[in-house]
Amino acid sequence: MSVRAVTGPAPVHPGAGGSIESLFASQRRSAMENRAKFTLKARLAMLSRLKATLKRRENDIIEALYADFRKPESEVRLTELFPVYQEISHARRHLRSWLRPHRVHGSLGMFGTAAEVRYQAKGVCLIISPWNYPVNLSFGPLVSALAAGNTAIIKPSELTPATSALIKDIAEETFPRDLVAVCEGDAQVSQALLDLPFDHIFFTGSPQVGKIVMAAAAKHLTSVTLELGGKSPTIVGSTANIEHAARKIVWGKFANNGQTCIAPDHVYVARDQAPALVDALRREIKRVYGQTDSQQKSGPDYCRIVNRRHFERLSALTDDATSRGATVLEGGVRDPGQNYFSPTILGGTTPQMAISQEEIFGPVLPVIEYDDISSVIDAINAGPKPLAIYIYSEDDSIREYIIERTSSGGVCVNNNVVHFLHPNLPFGGVNNSGIGTAHGFYGFKAFSHERAILRDKFSILGLLFPPYTTRVKQLIDLTVRILG
Ligand code: NAD
Secondary structure, eight states: OOOOOOOSOOOOOOSTTSOHHHHHHHHHHHHHHTTTTOOHHHHHHHHHHHHHHHHHTHHHHHHHHHHHHOOOHHHIIIIIIHHHHHHHHHHHHHHHHHHSOEEEOOOGGGTTEEEEEEEEEOOEEEEEOOSSSHHHHHHHHHHHHHHTTOEEEEEOOTTSHHHHHHHHHHHHHHSOTTTEEEOOOSHHHHHHHHTSOOSEEEEESOHHHHHHHHHHHHHHTOEEEEEOOOOEEEEEOTTOOHHHHHHHHHHHHHGGGGOOTTSEEEEEEEGGGHHHHHHHHHHHHHHHHOSSHHHHHHOTTOOOOSSHHHHHHHHHHHHHHHHTTOEEEEOOOEEGGGTEEOOEEEESOOTTSGGGTSOOOSSEEEEEEESOHHHHHHHHHHSOOOSEEEEEOSOHHHHHHHHHHOOOSEEEESOOSGGGGOTTSOBOOOBTTEESOBSHHHHHHHTEEEEEEEEESSOSGGGGOSSOOHHHHHHHHHHHHHHO
């Protein structure tokens, strides 16, 4: 969300154990030494140890996230802890088969050879995480990094200081620092880490900072996974079940106060369905968060904008829209003292407004009416490829029509956000919304080098070696003709 300019040398304090360079060197030694020692059994034990500490520290996690931005306990359980527990259980269940060398078939030309792909740890990995789901997005990638046999340094966000301090505490309680370490701090710390020749960088955050990370990685030709953001559109078609759609949209949009990378950013609705949808969204907001403004504000299930800067950013986006003709159809109540922004629906936004161009990342939902689905597809394709597209429709041909003509990291039909929780789906963006994928086997793969191993048993390729006599030339011609 925020790109901070960084100048001058970074005063980095990675905690006990000296400088950031010595921490990196110790992790590198351990990564080399442990190549053969990170057996399946050792990795399973590391994952179990992490789960045990997280379970033991659940109350501390709930308190820290409440202190940082009043995240409700149930949301912490469902969106911070559950995904990490699931990632651990899934990796524990499947790691044996992921680690098994994957035999591959040859071709006629490879007759007499045997070949396999082995997933080998990349080495020392850097995980940079954002503030919006700090536990989930620090420990989730760590599970994949450890399952793949790496060491890791985590740099959590400075915007959730209580949770970031706890993440460090949990890591130190569970692992030696040459296996897993946490460096707290802001962009300066991040950039000091990015100067080091990591073997892989797994970054979750904004596209703007993603570009800085990729440029830094290029200096060492370090591989990257970039889990970024953007504007994820929702389409409510003319055959959609409106009550059902409203229920899912309100949950997806207002959980975590809209500060979710895959939250529905804005809704396109078929014109004949628009009044019914806005009504259903209003009713659902009141049912879930409270009938009155004061009930909504004092309710336990609605968290806050993370800080004043983001509160003002959202206020400015909303004020810009209303000053240029948009109308508040629901909500719009704010209290800067608490960084409170009530669930808000806007009508009448236009593509020229800032709210239609920037990722909203907060509880403001523009609802845009359309007459022709092709205009929606054109609008989506005119912008950067989104992280997700959500389609509510009972008409399979329309759903396929939209899926085939657009591109995005993922798609949910008749739901939103939940694809994040599917253990067998790759999670990630495309171009501006991300590079590479996470979760389950895909996360394990992101942190592994796919190593090609070929064993020659009785290969006949030697018959084609020089000197190129007439006979060898004939054999080469035959090979190219028959096998090429
Ligand atoms: P951010 O990009 O501002 O910060 C992310 C991390 O990068 C933080 O740890 C921060 O300290 C560090 N950072 C900030 N500026 C830096 C710089 N100049 N150089 C190096 N490091 C720097 O993002 P955020 O505000 O923490 O998170 C919100 C963004 O993250 C949104 O765009 C959201 O969509 C995206 N996001 C994506 C996913 C996903 O899985 N795709 C998940 C959550 C959030």
